[in-house]
Amino acid sequence: MKAILFQSALVITAVSFLSACHIDKSQPNFELIQDMMESPAIKPQEADPSTPNHISGREPVKGTAPVGFNVEPLDDLSVAEKEMKNPLAGDMSKDVLLTGQKYYQVHCALCHGSKGEGGVAAKSLIAEQMALKPPQITNEKVSGWSDVHLYYVISRGQGLMGPYANHVPQKYRWQLVNYIRHLQKTHKN
Numbered sequence: 001m002k003a004i005l006f007q008s009a010l011v012i013t014a015v016s017f018l019s020a021c022h023i024d025k026s027q028p029n030f031e032l033i034q035d036m037m038e039s040p041a042i043k044p045q046e047a048d049p050s051t052p053n054h055i056s057g058r059e060p061v062k063g064t065a066p067v068g069f070n071v072e073p074l075d076d077l078s079v080a081e082k083e084m085k086n087p088l089a090g091d092m093s094k095d096v097l098l099t100g101q102k103y104y105q106v107h108c109a110l111c112h113g114s115k116g117e118g119g120v121a122a123k124s125l126i127a128e129q130m131a132l133k134p135p136q137i138t139n140e141k142v143s144g145w146s147d148v149h150l151y152y153v154i155s156r157g158q159g160l161m162g163p164y165a166n167h168v169p170q171k172y173r174w175q176l177v178n179y180i181r182h183l184q185k186t187h188k189n
């Protein structure tokens, strides 16, 4: 009997305590357990005093690659030409050319012209405005390049032309190379 009385007294006290608290949203909450509030983790963009340059974002270890991505020796053209080869060399099938054409039309034609003619001949508003006209890529010079050289320029850029590695996924870059080969065969001048 005594225990029941005691328990009901506790319940009554708890209920009246809770109903007495009203939540004041203009004040910060009272932190009951503070351990989780003070995390040692560095937030994005926050300075990290423990590193020499106080940069908290770390560069990935050299050679780190996302799943499904091949690390390619593209730092140096001569190394690339020795170590890489076009897995689709000479493949002019419809699938390959249509894929290459899609990327060419979206990312390259605006400067180099839809047939690779380049220069002023590329009747594009962008090419017209450029001081250095985008070169022709169906001429003898570029036709004489290796597939890897073309792949290298697409991935790394060249001089004034920026890299297109972020625009043309690795998976479709050789198709683009083959499409340029196709343009070179069909639009020689």
Ligand code: HEC
Residues within 6 Å of the ligand: 104, 107, 108, 109, 110, 111, 112, 126, 132, 133, 134, 135, 136, 137, 141, 142, 150, 153, 154, 158, 159, 160, 161, 164, 168, 180
């Ligand atoms: C914004 C304009 C622009 C776009 C877009 C562009 N290029 Fe270029 N490209 C240039 C210019 C300008 C050069 C010459 C750069 C230099 O040598 O300084 C060049 C050079 C090249 C060369 C070397 C030609 C030579 O004679 O040395 C190739 C090959 C090439 N581009 C292919 C491509 C491909 C493939 C794409 C699409 C993925 C592309 N370009 C997109 C402007 C562009």
